[in-house]
Amino acid sequence: MHQGGGYLLATLLVFLAVFPQPGVMVKQEDFKQCSQSAFCLRQRAYADLADITRASSPSPCELVPGSLDVKSEEGVVTASLIDRERNIPFSFNVNLLERDTARVSIKESRPLKPRYELTGDLALDAKYPASVPVGSVKHHGADTTIRFGKDERNSLLIRSKPFSFELAIGGVPAISFNDKGYLYYEHWRPKKDEEAAPAVENQAPEPEGAVPAAGSTEEKIRNLKENLKKDLWEETFNGKTDSKPHGPASIGFDVSFLGSKNVYGIPQHASDFSLKSTRGPHKAYEEPYRMYNLDVFEYIMDSPMALYGSIPFMMSHKKGATAGIYWMNAAEMWVDVETHGAESVLSKAAEYLHLGHTNTTTTTHWMAESGALDFFVFLGTKPTDIFNSFTALTGRPAMPQSFAIAYHQCRWNYMDEQDVSDVDENFDKYDIPFDVLWLDIEHTDGKRYFTWDPVKFANPVAMQENLASKGRKMVTIIDPHIKRDDNFHISKDFKDKGMFIKDKDGNDFDGWCWPGSSNWIDYTDEKARANWADKFSFANYKGSTPSLYTWNDMNEPSVFSGPETTMPKDALHKDSVEHRDVHNVYGTLFHRSTFQGHLDRNNGKDRPFILSRAFFAGTQRYGAIWTGDNFSKWSHLEASVPMLLTIGSSGVVFGGADVGGFFGNPEPDLLLRWYQVAAFQPFFRAHAHIDTKRREPWLFGEPYTTLIRAAIRHRYKILPYLYTLFEESTRTGNPVMRPMVAEFPKDEKSFSVGDQFMLGSGILVKPVITKEQASVDVYLPSSSVWYDYETFEKASPSSSSGIVTVKTPLEKIPIFLRGGNIIPRRERVRRSSSLMHRDPYTLWVAVDGEGKANGRLYADDGHSYDYQKGDFIDSEFTFSASVLKGRAINTPNLDSAAIKALGCRMERIVLVGLKAAPRRVVVADGGDKLTLQVETRKVSGGLHVATVKTGGNIVIGETWELVIE
Known part of the structure; x- marks a missing residue:
C-alpha cells in the first residue's frame, strides 16, 4: 500500500538534504585521495622508505636457503620466503601454464585467519589453462633460472637475497617483481600488536633523543614511519567510520616492465590509453590510479579517480615483447606508475642470459586493501598474444545477438x-x-x-x-537495490530467505537509493x-x-x-x-x-x-x-x-x-x-x-x-x-x-596513440573533438596502404611523420580503409537489423601494396546458440594476382537447412586500389563461368576503383573464383 503524497514529499525532502544525489557535478571531496585511504597512505609510505634506504637493504624479504623445489613434470615451482625484519614466513608458488602464462602466489605460512580468495568461476573461466612442464634449470649460486614454453623460449629468474624474480621472452627481459623492494604484506595480527614495527623500521635508525632538522631526510623518515601506523584498526571519512574488525591486511608490491615506456590497462579512468606517470620527476598526476567501483556522476576528465568498473590487469609492449599482469583480487586497489631510464631499474637477468640492459623501464606499485596475493603473468611477442591469454583465463567474450x-x-x-x-x-x-x-x-x-x-x-x-x-x-x-516493502514480492522473498547483505551487526543492511530505503542481495x-x-x-x-x-x-x-x-x-x-x-x-x-x-x-x-x-x-x-x-x-x-x-x-x-x-x-x-x-x-x-x-x-x-x-x-x-x-x-x-599498437606492434609511433582506433584490422577512425574543427591530423603507419573511406582515394601521409591532414566539414570525420583487407557489408538499410537478415552482401576489397587482400564473413541465425552445433557460415576471402576467391572454412553443417535459410548471396564487389582498369570480370562457380557487369572509375595516383555487380550469382559458403582480366 502506497503512502500518501504528503508523507512521500516530506521523506524526499529529508532524503535530498541528507544524501548526495547523482546529477550534481562530481565533488572530488566526496571521494578519497590516497592520503585519505589509510592502506594507500601506508603502502606509499613503505615504498618511500624503501627508496630512501634501498642502498643498505632494498627488501627484507629473502628466499629461505634450500627451500626452492622444482616439480618439472607438473610445471610447479615452490619455495619458502621470510621477512627478516618481522620474522614472518611466507610460501611462494609458481605454476607454469599454457599460452606462456605463469600463476604466482605468495601467502602467509601461518596466518591468524585465512584471507579471502576469489575462487572458481567467480573470477576465472571454467576452462582453466593446463600446466606445462619445466624445461632446463640452472643455478647461479643462490639464484636459479628456469626455462619453459615452446623451445624453452621463456625464462624465469629467481633471485634469493633480496627476493625478486624476472621473466623473459625469447631471451628479452620483460617483467620483474620486487626489484624496487616494495613487497609489503600487512599480516593478520591481534590488536595488541598494533605498534609492531613494520619492515624497514630499522633500516634507517635514528640516534636516541635526536630531533630531525626540518626538511631533512631524517624528518622525512620519521614522518613516513608515523604514516605506517596510520588508522590500522579504524578510519573515518566524511563522517562515516569503517570499523575494520580484523585490522590491517593490505598488500603492496612492485612490478617493472623492462624496456617498456608504455603500459596500458587498469580501467576505468578518464585518462589516456597509455598510462601517465603518477610518481617521479615526470609525473602527470599526484594521485595513484584508483580501482574501486563507484558511482561518480559527471566525472572529470584527465584523472586517475576511480569510476564505475575495475579490472586489475596491465599490459606493456615494446618491439618483439609484450607482457601483462592480472592480480586476481576484488578489493580496493591503487596503482602508481613511473617511467624512467636505465639508471633506475636494470634487468638482473642480463648477466645470466647475456643480454644488454634496456634503456627505459616502467615501474608500477600495486596496493590492495585486503585479499590474496595471487596474480598471473602473461608473455608474448605482440598485444594480441596477451588478449588471447587473458581472456582464455578470465573467459571469452559472449557472442551477442x-x-x-x-x-x-x-x-x-x-x-x-x-x-x-x-x-x-x-x-x-x-x-x-x-x-x-x-x-x-x-x-x-x-x-x-x-x-x-x-x-x-x-x-x-x-x-x-x-x-x-x-x-x-x-x-x-x-x-540491484530492492525497495524495502513487505508487500513487494521480491523484497519479501529475499528477506524471508535471508539473502540480503548484512550490516556489521548482522542485520539486513539498509541504505538509500532510488526507491528510498533499500536492501541489497x-x-x-x-x-x-x-x-x-x-x-x-x-x-x-x-x-x-x-x-x-x-x-x-x-x-x-x-x-x-x-x-x-x-x-x-x-x-x-x-x-x-x-x-x-x-x-x-x-x-x-x-x-x-x-x-x-x-x-x-x-x-x-x-x-x-x-x-x-x-x-x-x-x-x-x-x-x-x-x-x-x-x-x-x-x-x-x-x-x-x-x-x-x-x-x-x-x-x-x-x-x-x-x-x-x-x-x-x-x-x-x-x-x-x-x-x-x-x-x-x-x-x-x-x-x-x-x-x-x-x-x-x-x-x-x-x-x-x-x-x-x-x-x-x-x-x-x-x-x-x-x-x-x-x-x-x-x-x-x-x-x-582496437588500439593502434595491437595492429602495428612493430611501429613505435603507434605505441602511445590513443586518440584514434582501428575497427578490426581494416578500418581506421579518428573523431572530430572540437567545435568547428576544419581539419584533423591522422597518423597512418607506413607499413600499410590507406584509402579514404568515402572516396577510395589513396592517402598520402608525410613520409617522415606519417601524418595526413583531413578536411572535416560537418558531413565528414577521418575514416580510412586499410589496404589488404576485405570488408563485408550490406547496402540495403531497413527499419531494423533483423529485417536485413536475408539481404545480399557487398564486399569491399582494398588491396595492399602487393595487390593482395583477405577477409572473412561470419553469419548465423543472429539470436540462438545453434552456432555451437555448427549452424553457421564462416567464409574466407582472398584476393591475389587479380583473382578473388571465396570458400567456406570451419563450417561443419554447410548443407543444413539452417545454413540455407540464411540465404547468403553476394550482390556487389567493390575493388579499391587497382593499378589497371579491368577489361572483363569472370566468375567461376564449380565448372560454370559467367561474365559479370563491371563499372570502373579512376582515382588519383593512377589507381582505379571497380564495382562488380554479380547478379546474385555468387553464393557465400560455396567455393568460387572471380577473375579480373
Missing part, C-alpha cells in the same frame, strides 16, 4: 506507452533505423523492479509486441544468484516477453547514504566475508545472475543481452558495458576513445559511451560528431538524463537530421563486418575496437 550491435535509443525516461509509440513511429517517419528502445526507472511501480507503472505502462505486452512486429526489442532497467551466495535468476522467468516477470532484455545499472553498488556513495566495507556477505574483499566483483556477480536468468527463461536457446555499468575481470562473459554518466561536452567525446580502448584491451570488448553525453544538452554539432564516431564503436546507444531536453535524431533540424541519419544508417551497412569481429573476439579475445 545481432540486434545488440545495432543502434539503441534510450533516455531517462520515455514516460508512457504513447511516448514509446511516438518515438518508434518517428524513427520510421524520418527513415532512421533502430533496433532497441529502452525504459529507465520511471517505468516501474514506485521503483520496484520487475513491475510496471499501472497507469503509464498498463499494457506492456502489447507495447513490446508492437515493437517486435518491426523486428525491434525493448530493454528495461533492473538495479548478496550475489556471492550461489543460492541467492539462482533465486535472482528465477525472477526473470516469464511467469515471474509479469508483462515480460521474449523480446524484452535487461539493463543492470547502479551495481557498483551505488548506495546514496553510504561512504563514497557505496556499500560500507564492513558490511557482511555469506560466511561473514566483508564487503571490502568482494566490492569490485559485486557488480559482475549481479550481471552474471541476470545473464543466467535470461538463459533460463528460454531454456538456454536465446542469447541474453544484458548491459552493466559496473565491471570486473570476466564481465565479458555476460554482455556489454558502457562508460557511465558522461557529460555533453567535447572533452567527454574525446575521452570516450581512450576509455573504450582501455576497457576493450582489458577483455571487455563490448563497450560504448552514451552518445551525446548523459548530462547536459549537446550542441547540434557535438551530437552529430558523437554519432559519427560512435557508429564505429562496439556498443552504440544514445542516452540522456531526465532533466535534459529531448534529443531524438530528428529534433535538431537540417542539416543535422540528414547527417545523423547518415551516421546511423552507416552503422547498419557495416553490421556484417562488426558481427564477424565479435565472433573473432569469442575465439581470440581480440577487441572489436
Whole structure:
C-alpha cells in the first residue's frame, strides 16, 4: 500500500538534504585521495622508505636457503620466503601454464585467519589453462633460472637475497617483481600488536633523543614511519567510520616492465590509453590510479579517480615483447606508475642470459586493501598474444545477438506507452533505423523492479509486441537495490530467505537509493544468484516477453547514504566475508545472475543481452558495458576513445559511451560528431538524463537530421563486418575496437596513440573533438596502404611523420580503409537489423601494396546458440594476382537447412586500389563461368576503383573464383 503524497514529499525532502544525489557535478571531496585511504597512505609510505634506504637493504624479504623445489613434470615451482625484519614466513608458488602464462602466489605460512580468495568461476573461466612442464634449470649460486614454453623460449629468474624474480621472452627481459623492494604484506595480527614495527623500521635508525632538522631526510623518515601506523584498526571519512574488525591486511608490491615506456590497462579512468606517470620527476598526476567501483556522476576528465568498473590487469609492449599482469583480487586497489631510464631499474637477468640492459623501464606499485596475493603473468611477442591469454583465463567474450550491435535509443525516461509509440513511429517517419528502445526507472511501480507503472505502462505486452512486429526489442532497467516493502514480492522473498547483505551487526543492511530505503542481495551466495535468476522467468516477470532484455545499472553498488556513495566495507556477505574483499566483483556477480536468468527463461536457446555499468575481470562473459554518466561536452567525446580502448584491451570488448553525453544538452554539432564516431564503436546507444531536453535524431533540424541519419544508417551497412569481429573476439579475445599498437606492434609511433582506433584490422577512425574543427591530423603507419573511406582515394601521409591532414566539414570525420583487407557489408538499410537478415552482401576489397587482400564473413541465425552445433557460415576471402576467391572454412553443417535459410548471396564487389582498369570480370562457380557487369572509375595516383555487380550469382559458403582480366 502506497503512502500518501504528503508523507512521500516530506521523506524526499529529508532524503535530498541528507544524501548526495547523482546529477550534481562530481565533488572530488566526496571521494578519497590516497592520503585519505589509510592502506594507500601506508603502502606509499613503505615504498618511500624503501627508496630512501634501498642502498643498505632494498627488501627484507629473502628466499629461505634450500627451500626452492622444482616439480618439472607438473610445471610447479615452490619455495619458502621470510621477512627478516618481522620474522614472518611466507610460501611462494609458481605454476607454469599454457599460452606462456605463469600463476604466482605468495601467502602467509601461518596466518591468524585465512584471507579471502576469489575462487572458481567467480573470477576465472571454467576452462582453466593446463600446466606445462619445466624445461632446463640452472643455478647461479643462490639464484636459479628456469626455462619453459615452446623451445624453452621463456625464462624465469629467481633471485634469493633480496627476493625478486624476472621473466623473459625469447631471451628479452620483460617483467620483474620486487626489484624496487616494495613487497609489503600487512599480516593478520591481534590488536595488541598494533605498534609492531613494520619492515624497514630499522633500516634507517635514528640516534636516541635526536630531533630531525626540518626538511631533512631524517624528518622525512620519521614522518613516513608515523604514516605506517596510520588508522590500522579504524578510519573515518566524511563522517562515516569503517570499523575494520580484523585490522590491517593490505598488500603492496612492485612490478617493472623492462624496456617498456608504455603500459596500458587498469580501467576505468578518464585518462589516456597509455598510462601517465603518477610518481617521479615526470609525473602527470599526484594521485595513484584508483580501482574501486563507484558511482561518480559527471566525472572529470584527465584523472586517475576511480569510476564505475575495475579490472586489475596491465599490459606493456615494446618491439618483439609484450607482457601483462592480472592480480586476481576484488578489493580496493591503487596503482602508481613511473617511467624512467636505465639508471633506475636494470634487468638482473642480463648477466645470466647475456643480454644488454634496456634503456627505459616502467615501474608500477600495486596496493590492495585486503585479499590474496595471487596474480598471473602473461608473455608474448605482440598485444594480441596477451588478449588471447587473458581472456582464455578470465573467459571469452559472449557472442551477442545481432540486434545488440545495432543502434539503441534510450533516455531517462520515455514516460508512457504513447511516448514509446511516438518515438518508434518517428524513427520510421524520418527513415532512421533502430533496433532497441529502452525504459529507465520511471517505468516501474514506485521503483520496484520487475513491475510496471499501472497507469503509464498498463499494457506492456502489447507495447513490446508492437515493437517486435518491426523486428525491434525493448530493454528495461533492473538495479540491484530492492525497495524495502513487505508487500513487494521480491523484497519479501529475499528477506524471508535471508539473502540480503548484512550490516556489521548482522542485520539486513539498509541504505538509500532510488526507491528510498533499500536492501541489497548478496550475489556471492550461489543460492541467492539462482533465486535472482528465477525472477526473470516469464511467469515471474509479469508483462515480460521474449523480446524484452535487461539493463543492470547502479551495481557498483551505488548506495546514496553510504561512504563514497557505496556499500560500507564492513558490511557482511555469506560466511561473514566483508564487503571490502568482494566490492569490485559485486557488480559482475549481479550481471552474471541476470545473464543466467535470461538463459533460463528460454531454456538456454536465446542469447541474453544484458548491459552493466559496473565491471570486473570476466564481465565479458555476460554482455556489454558502457562508460557511465558522461557529460555533453567535447572533452567527454574525446575521452570516450581512450576509455573504450582501455576497457576493450582489458577483455571487455563490448563497450560504448552514451552518445551525446548523459548530462547536459549537446550542441547540434557535438551530437552529430558523437554519432559519427560512435557508429564505429562496439556498443552504440544514445542516452540522456531526465532533466535534459529531448534529443531524438530528428529534433535538431537540417542539416543535422540528414547527417545523423547518415551516421546511423552507416552503422547498419557495416553490421556484417562488426558481427564477424565479435565472433573473432569469442575465439581470440581480440577487441572489436582496437588500439593502434595491437595492429602495428612493430611501429613505435603507434605505441602511445590513443586518440584514434582501428575497427578490426581494416578500418581506421579518428573523431572530430572540437567545435568547428576544419581539419584533423591522422597518423597512418607506413607499413600499410590507406584509402579514404568515402572516396577510395589513396592517402598520402608525410613520409617522415606519417601524418595526413583531413578536411572535416560537418558531413565528414577521418575514416580510412586499410589496404589488404576485405570488408563485408550490406547496402540495403531497413527499419531494423533483423529485417536485413536475408539481404545480399557487398564486399569491399582494398588491396595492399602487393595487390593482395583477405577477409572473412561470419553469419548465423543472429539470436540462438545453434552456432555451437555448427549452424553457421564462416567464409574466407582472398584476393591475389587479380583473382578473388571465396570458400567456406570451419563450417561443419554447410548443407543444413539452417545454413540455407540464411540465404547468403553476394550482390556487389567493390575493388579499391587497382593499378589497371579491368577489361572483363569472370566468375567461376564449380565448372560454370559467367561474365559479370563491371563499372570502373579512376582515382588519383593512377589507381582505379571497380564495382562488380554479380547478379546474385555468387553464393557465400560455396567455393568460387572471380577473375579480373
